[in-house]
Amino acid sequence: MQPFTVHTGIAAVLPRVNVDTDQIIPKQFLKRIERTGFGKHLFHDWRYLPDGSPNPGFELNAPQAAGASILVAGPNFGCGSSREHAPWALADYGFRAVIAPSFADIFYNNCCQNGLLAVRLEDAAVRALFALGERGEPFELTVDLRINRVTGPAGFRAGFDMDPYRRQMLLEGLDEIGQTLRQELRIAAYERRMEALGRLV
Amino acid sequence: MSEPRTLFQKVWDAHVVHAMPRGPALLYIDLHLVHEVTSPQAFEGLRLAGRQVRRPERTLATVDHNVPTGDRHLPIADPVAAQQVRTLTSNARAFGLPLFDLDSPDQGIVHVIGPELGATQPGMTIVCGDSHTSTHGAFGALAFGIGTSEVEHVLATQCLMQQRPRTMEVRFEGTLPGGVTAKDMVLALIGRIGTAGASGHVLEYRGSAIQRLSMEGRMTVCNMSIEAGARAGLIAPDDTTFGYLEGRARAPKGAEWDAAVERWRGLATDAGAVFDRSITIDVSSLAPQVTWGTNPGMVGDISGRVPVPAEGDSADARGALERALHYMGLEPGAPLAGLKVDRVFIGSCTNARLEDLRAAASVVRGRKVSHGVRAMVVPGSQRVKHAAEAEGLDEVFIEAGFEWRNSGCSMCLGMNDDVLGSGERCASTSNRNFEGRQGKGGRTHLMSPVMAAAAAVFGHLVDVRQMVRESDEPGRGDDMVRGSERTTVSAGR
Ligand code: SF4
Numbered sequence: 001m002q003p004f005t006v007h008t009g010i011a012a013v014l015p016r017v018n019v020d021t022d023q024i025i026p027k028q029f030l031k032r033i034e035r036t037g038f039g040k041h042l043f044h045d046w047r048y049l050p051d052g053s054p055n056p057g058f059e060l061n062a063p064q065a066a067g068a069s070i071l072v073a074g075p076n077f078g079c080g081s082s083r084e085h086a087p088w089a090l091a092d093y094g095f096r097a098v099i100a101p102s103f104a105d106i107f108y109n110n111c112c113q114n115g116l117l118a119v120r121l122e123d124a125a126v127r128a129l130f131a132l133g134e135r136g137e138p139f140e141l142t143v144d145l146r147i148n149r150v151t152g153p154a155g156f157r158a159g160f161d162m163d164p165y166r167r168q169m170l171l172e173g174l175d176e177i178g179q180t181l182r183q184e185l186r187i188a189a190y191e192r193r194m195e196a197l198g199r200l201v
Numbered sequence: 202m203s204e205p206r207t208l209f210q211k212v213w214d215a216h217v218v219h220a221m222p223r224g225p226a227l228l229y230i231d232l233h234l235v236h237e238v239t240s241p242q243a244f245e246g247l248r249l250a251g252r253q254v255r256r257p258e259r260t261l262a263t264v265d266h267n268v269p270t271g272d273r274h275l276p277i278a279d280p281v282a283a284q285q286v287r288t289l290t291s292n293a294r295a296f297g298l299p300l301f302d303l304d305s306p307d308q309g310i311v312h313v314i315g316p317e318l319g320a321t322q323p324g325m326t327i328v329c330g331d332s333h334t335s336t337h338g339a340f341g342a343l344a345f346g347i348g349t350s351e352v353e354h355v356l357a358t359q360c361l362m363q364q365r366p367r368t369m370e371v372r373f374e375g376t377l378p379g380g381v382t383a384k385d386m387v388l389a390l391i392g393r394i395g396t397a398g399a400s401g402h403v404l405e406y407r408g409s410a411i412q413r414l415s416m417e418g419r420m421t422v423c424n425m426s427i428e429a430g431a432r433a434g435l436i437a438p439d440d441t442t443f444g445y446l447e448g449r450a451r452a453p454k455g456a457e458w459d460a461a462v463e464r465w466r467g468l469a470t471d472a473g474a475v476f477d478r479s480i481t482i483d484v485s486s487l488a489p490q491v492t493w494g495t496n497p498g499m500v501g502d503i504s505g506r507v508p509v510p511a512e513g514d515s516a517d518a519r520g521a522l523e524r525a526l527h528y529m530g531l532e533p534g535a536p537l538a539g540l541k542v543d544r545v546f547i548g549s550c551t552n553a554r555l556e557d558l559r560a561a562a563s564v565v566r567g568r569k570v571s572h573g574v575r576a577m578v579v580p581g582s583q584r585v586k587h588a589a590e591a592e593g594l595d596e597v598f599i600e601a602g603f604e605w606r607n608s609g610c611s612m613c614l615g616m617n618d619d620v621l622g623s624g625e626r627c628a629s630t631s632n633r634n635f636e637g638r639q640g641k642g643g644r645t646h647l648m649s650p651v652m653a654a655a656a657a658v659f660g661h662l663v664d665v666r667q668m669v670r671e672s673d674e675p676g677r678g679d680d681m682v683r684g685s686e687r688t689t690v691s692a693g694r
Pocket residue numbers: 265266310311312331333549550551609610613614631632
């Protein structure tokens with residue numbers, strides 16, 4: 001997994017609540033058997049008009065969002081299905097971090113598995129970022145996982161929390177399966193214990 | 202005496218292989234369900250790292266999400282879907298996993314077949330790369346959805362790193378009125394607490410109304426836990442649970458069965474155990490629920506009206522309401538009953554078990570699908586389908602003008618050919634009414650099977666209670682409509 005330490009990039013704002021995974025990557029694009037290639041379908045139904053041309057009314061198509069690598073959105077981002085295609089599509093599009101007041105649990109876990117940083121900021125901080133977005137000018141943010149802080153223009157500064165285990169995995173880009181495989185003795189002991197109790201049949 | 206514990210705590214504690222100080226726990230997974238859409242990249246990951254499946258016998262694979270529900274003898278028309286199905290078949294073979302493929306009499310939606318086979322058992326930990334894994338919680342199993350990387354993790358290690366969630370008690374008390382079902386209970390809950398209302402929590406459903414539900418009804422309730430944002434939903438196993446499981450293919454037999462039941466009885470939440478949060482809902486006055494918006498929390502009584510955005514309490518709420526009504530093509534303040542529908546879908550892991558089909562059939566029997574409405578029934582599994590056919594339910598539906606399909610997820614998510622056209626309005630027994638969920642531009646109204654069946658007959662949303670007199674057997678929930686006398690209604694063709 002690609003480690004995440006610090007990232008500076010253009011921010012795109014998507015001031016919508018409850019953005020669900022069906023919007024992030026609609027089901028007609030879930031049939032690929034690879035992890036890559038989902039970026040062009042990100043937010044498909046919002047992003048393109050029926051004739052396939054970009055929808056000028058959609059936030060990511062705005063000129064100031066060109067080249068964005070940080071997405072700022074409303075609460076409960078990523079609710080709905082467990083499809084990991086959602087973080088794959090966000091990452092493939094070029095996002096390294098998503099900032100929102102809250103995330104759906106499975107989506108949050110899926111981001112952590114892919115080196116895509118999901119940053120929970122307080123509501124007021126996210127609103128301040130929406131306000132920056134409303135100016136219609138491109139703006140950059142810096143997300144620093146080493147000090148758990150987001151900084152931006154006009155003195156924007158906000159701290160965030162992340163559980164220490166997840167944080168370490170991301171900072172070091174560790175392979176979680178590799179980590180768990182090191183616990184093999186414990187897993188085997190657990191299985192023996194349960195078998196003796198007649199619980200694993 | 203040890204501390205009183207909740208059902209969740211007991212199942213969790215029994216599966217902790219290793220707890221990190223201050224961090225997540227390594228949790229042992231008893232049963233891993235696998236389907237074609239969220240697994241190919243996981244198997245590929247195993248292959249690239251030269252890893253094996255640790256416990257193939259604790260894994261169970263089926264194809265459901267994008268399989269066609271028409272003629273099973275024809276090849277899958279969509280080449281990409283066909284490749285996904287083929288990929289699962291070859292992965293199952295290569296890694297030695299049991300697979301229920303399209304030809305299997307046990308094929309079906311993964312959350313329908315797990316319980317049907319008796320593979321889902323109380324006290325287990327169960328995961329699947331699908332958010333509605335919460336369904337299995339109806340048996341007192343801790344069951345939750347995971348992403349593809351975690352699927353790979355479980356395949357390789359039979360374990361998962363998990364943060365311990367908080368707990369929330371949901372008490373449903375009282376007696377369900379006739380025509381009101383398990384689906385209405387859970388929709389009302391989501392309406393009350395919102396789609397993120399249970400984030401970070403595992404729900405335990407309790408109370409007299411839960412105890413009286415059949416296993417089918419309990420599965421419907423647990424299924425939609427995720428729509429309230431919950432990690433999982435649980436119900437303590439009882440005689441209803443054991444009655445359902447006994448004799449099923451993978452359930453323990455003989456002395457092992459007796460020992461298992463003994464153990465399962467100990468899973469119930471101890472008196473005095475503490476939940477982080479608690480909510481009580483009285484079902485005695487509950488009305489049939491229908492969603493009007495673009496998430497399952499946008500829901501109300503069938504007798505109600507579309508909300509008026511201008512009355513929203515914040516700018517965000519007003520904006521979200523306006524977007525939803527615009528997408529749904531609804532006028533603020535319009536009554537919900539009377540909204541014309543183009544399509545009716547009776548299916549999905551929420552409401553496509555035998556009891557659901559019986560309830561819907563009891564509304565449809567002797568009536569016709571309204572002119573211009575396309576209605577379909579997609580049984581949850583091939584076993585459900587055959588059992589329904591043995592009772593003649595297929596004929597009831599077909600005579601009324603419904604399409605009678607093979608099992609799969611079908612129009613619940615519209616990955617196969619069963620999709621809504623843009624602007625089409627659908628009465629659906631599924632679980633998500635997100636924009637585009639059932640087809641780009643499609644407008645989904647979630648409701649119970651009897652409500653969807655009534656919408657098919659009338660051609661518009663309607664209170665199913667208009668069609669039946671009060672049941673002689675109050676509290677039978679989904680069974681209410683079956684066998685009860687009907688008043689004469691004109692189905693307005
Ligand atoms: S029926 Fe719908 S919700 Fe259930 S597993 Fe299939 S796609 Fe998911």
